[in-house]
Amino acid sequence: MWSLTALSAILLASLATASPLDKRETIEECLTSSGVPYDTKNGNDWNQDVAPFNRRLPFTPAAIAVPKTTEHVRLAVACATKLGLKVSPKGGGHSYASYGLGGENGHLVVELDRMNKITVDQTTYIASVEAGSRLGHVLTELNKQGKRAISHGTCPGVGVAGHALHGGFGFSSHSKGLAVDWIVGATVVLANATVVNCSSTENPDLLWALKGAGSSYGIVTTFFFKTFAAPSQTTSFTANLNWNNVQNTVKGWTALQEYTANTMPAEMNMRVFGNAYSTQLQGLYHGNSSQLQAAIQPLMSSLGTSLSSRQTDWIGGFTAYSNGQTVDVSHPYNIQETFFSKSLTTTALNNTAMTSAVNYWLSTAKSTSRDWYIIIDMHGGKNSYISSVPKNESSYAHRDALFLYEFYDRVYSGSYPSNGFSFLNGWVNAFTSKLDASQWGMYINYADPTMSRKEAQDVYYRGNLGRLQSIKAAMDPEEVFYFPQAIEPVK
Ligand SMILES: Cc1cc2nc3c(=O)[nH]c(=O)nc-3n(C[C@H](O)[C@H](O)[C@H](O)COP(=O)(O)OP(=O)(O)OC[C@H]3O[C@@H](n4cnc5c(N)ncnc54)[C@H](O)[C@@H]3O)c2cc1C
Ligand SMILES: *[C@@H]1O[C@H](CO)[C@@H](O)[C@H](O)[C@H]1NC(C)=O
Numbered sequence: 001m002w003s004l005t006a007l008s009a010i011l012l013a014s015l016a017t018a019s020p021l022d023k024r025e026t027i028e029e030c031l032t033s034s035g036v037p038y039d040t041k042n043g044n045d046w047n048q049d050v051a052p053f054n055r056r057l058p059f060t061p062a063a064i065a066v067p068k069t070t071e072h073v074r075l076a077v078a079c080a081t082k083l084g085l086k087v088s089p090k091g092g093g094h095s096y097a098s099y100g101l102g103g104e105n106g107h108l109v110v111e112l113d114r115m116n117k118i119t120v121d122q123t124t125y126i127a128s129v130e131a132g133s134r135l136g137h138v139l140t141e142l143n144k145q146g147k148r149a150i151s152h153g154t155c156p157g158v159g160v161a162g163h164a165l166h167g168g169f170g171f172s173s174h175s176k177g178l179a180v181d182w183i184v185g186a187t188v189v190l191a192n193a194t195v196v197n198c199s200s201t202e203n204p205d206l207l208w209a210l211k212g213a214g215s216s217y218g219i220v221t222t223f224f225f226k227t228f229a230a231p232s233q234t235t236s237f238t239a240n241l242n243w244n245n246v247q248n249t250v251k252g253w254t255a256l257q258e259y260t261a262n263t264m265p266a267e268m269n270m271r272v273f274g275n276a277y278s279t280q281l282q283g284l285y286h287g288n289s290s291q292l293q294a295a296i297q298p299l300m301s302s303l304g305t306s307l308s309s310r311q312t313d314w315i316g317g318f319t320a321y322s323n324g325q326t327v328d329v330s331h332p333y334n335i336q337e338t339f340f341s342k343s344l345t346t347t348a349l350n351n352t353a354m355t356s357a358v359n360y361w362l363s364t365a366k367s368t369s370r371d372w373y374i375i376i377d378m379h380g381g382k383n384s385y386i387s388s389v390p391k392n393e394s395s396y397a398h399r400d401a402l403f404l405y406e407f408y409d410r411v412y413s414g415s416y417p418s419n420g421f422s423f424l425n426g427w428v429n430a431f432t433s434k435l436d437a438s439q440w441g442m443y444i445n446y447a448d449p450t451m452s453r454k455e456a457q458d459v460y461y462r463g464n465l466g467r468l469q470s471i472k473a474a475m476d477p478e479e480v481f482y483f484p485q486a487i488e489p490v491k
């Protein structure tokens with residue numbers, strides 16, 4: 001006679017070799033007996049939670065747990081490791097590579113967006129933020145609870161978790177840094193299904209790894225953010241750029257580069273936004289409109305353009321760039337696009353590199369019928385908060401970059417064309433072929449899953465990769481938290 005434990009050992013052993021998608025019933029049984037809520041396959045919640053922001057990259061999880069507490073998350077991780085399943089936390093689901101779904105089929109997805117409680121301590125002004133909160137909700141609650149703020153990006157539906165764990169750039173970043181720069185601690189469920197806190201004094205290596213490469217180390221259930229007093233006045237502005245030939249563009253960009261590197265005051269935040277139809281300087285000044293005018297005048301005369309501006313408050317500064325979307329958004333969230341995107345970070349460009357990039361922009365990009373855009377963020381420079389943060393504070397690897405770029409190409413119907421990739425690859429190559437490796441990198445928050453794992457880890461993490469890999473080897477040697485570009489455990 002087989003004993004019950006021997007039978008279940010055999011069952012578990014055969015399950016470990018079964019394909020992950022075949023483990024749905026057993027993982028659901030484990031979640032049920034542990035009291036962890038999960039979505040019924042193909043039910044309304046399942047269909048909602050499995051819908052990726054990037055429609056180009058759908059994946060089918062083995063199961064979707066929908067925890068309400070840290071203990072639920074811990075129990076869900078325990079179920080997955082018992083069955084040999086990979087685990088992927090999903091925050092706002094905005095990964096360009098659908099890494100919140102694992103970036104491949106068969107993961108246990110831990111959907112966090114029902115966990116979105118936010119409390120600001122009224123003595124320390126430290127905010128405790130549940131990890132399923134989206135940026136618009138964080139903005140709203142921090143403002144309500146004492147007019148506080150952290151720095152972050154522009155889209156209300158982006159999850160604070162994926163965003164802050166890998167950087168988080170927006171219209172306050174030159175003034176106030178990346179979202180990651182406001183993290184002071186976190187409660188985390190580790191690969192061995194234990195819960196720990198980390199801070200500068202408790203598990204500091206884990207905190208360092210989370211601050212830039214968080215998705216490879218555990219599931220953050222609560223963030224602790226220090227906050228700043230939100231500026232009461234902000235002024236949003238745009239200026240049209242007459243960048244219609246190579247000479248104008250190189251001249252204008254060179255002036256902008258010089259301003260960003262040396263003159264741009266801390267209160268100024270801006271980017272260049274270009275598409276097939278126009279090229280604009282867009283910004284948000286932390287201050288009133290007359291202060292903005294004084295600060296930007298030197299640049300306006302060298303660019304030969306003029307400003308259109310609107311003075312507003314802190315929330316108004318956010319809605320100036322959030323495309324009319326609902327600000328305080330939680331669940332459900334329904335926006336999707338079909339696209340391919342790439343990122344780049346560079347130091348200041350010399351004439352060779354800038355001319356190469358501009359040639360591609362004005363000849364190749366301007367002459368296709370594709371729906372593309374490029375964003376050039378003013379990331380670094382003498383007065384940038386991002387550049388002022390010590391390099392060893394976080395695993396975010398691009399403190400020296402003057403510019404952060406996003407390249408985006410989308411379709412409005414049908415699937416993304418297979419010949420689409422070469423268009424953006426060519427554009428990035430127009431820069432990198434004229435740069436040394438020490439002068440550029442890439443940003444995992446605009447993940448490009450067409451890169452190999454090795455190349456991705458290198459360009460995302462550069463000099464920090466070695467330390468990240470040994471922390472991974474110590475904390476998650478079996479790669480429970482895996483996606484195709486996750487940090488590899490290397491001793
Ligand atoms: C419309 C749009 C606008 C954007 N705007 C900006 C912008 O202005 N600035 C900017 O810097 N970026 C921007 N991004 C990029 C965005 O910051 C990243 O895609 C970010 O990673 C999304 O986080 P998420 O939680 O929504 O995504 P998810 O897909 O849920 O997660 C992204 C990654 O983080 C991991 N993760 C999620 N939650 C946790 C957790 N609790 N613990 C550990 N790991 C976790 C996931 O497993 C996955 O690997 C934008 C993206 C979109 C789609
Ligand atoms: C983590 O910190 C929070 C807030 O201080 C505390 O409530 C919790 O008990 C801590 N958890 C662990 C595992 O130390």
Ligand SMILES: *[C@@H]1O[C@H](CO)[C@@H](O)[C@H](O)[C@H]1NC(C)=O
Nearest residue numbers: 233287288289290291292311
């Ligand atoms: C802007 O602020 C400055 C300094 O406080 C003040 O002198 C100026 O009058 C203000 N301008 C406007 C338009 O509010």
Ligand SMILES: *[C@@H]1O[C@H](CO)[C@@H](O)[C@H](O)[C@H]1NC(C)=O
Nearest residue numbers: 200204208390391392393394
């Ligand atoms: C960074 O380095 C400085 C100087 O060596 C040190 O004092 C500090 O503790 C380090 N910070 C971290 C987070 O490792």
Ligand SMILES: *[C@@H]1O[C@H](CO)[C@@H](O)[C@H](O)[C@H]1NC(C)=O
Nearest residue numbers: 349350351352353434435436
């Ligand atoms: C620009 O930098 C690249 C890479 O270092 C170099 O090959 C090129 O000669 C430089 N061009 C100019 C004009 O300095």
Ligand SMILES: *[C@@H]1O[C@H](CO)[C@@H](O)[C@H](O)[C@H]1NC(C)=O
Nearest residue numbers: 190191192193194474475476
């Ligand atoms: C879980 O992993 C952490 C990090 O590697 C380790 O410090 C801890 O001892 C482990 N706990 C158990 C119960 O194995």
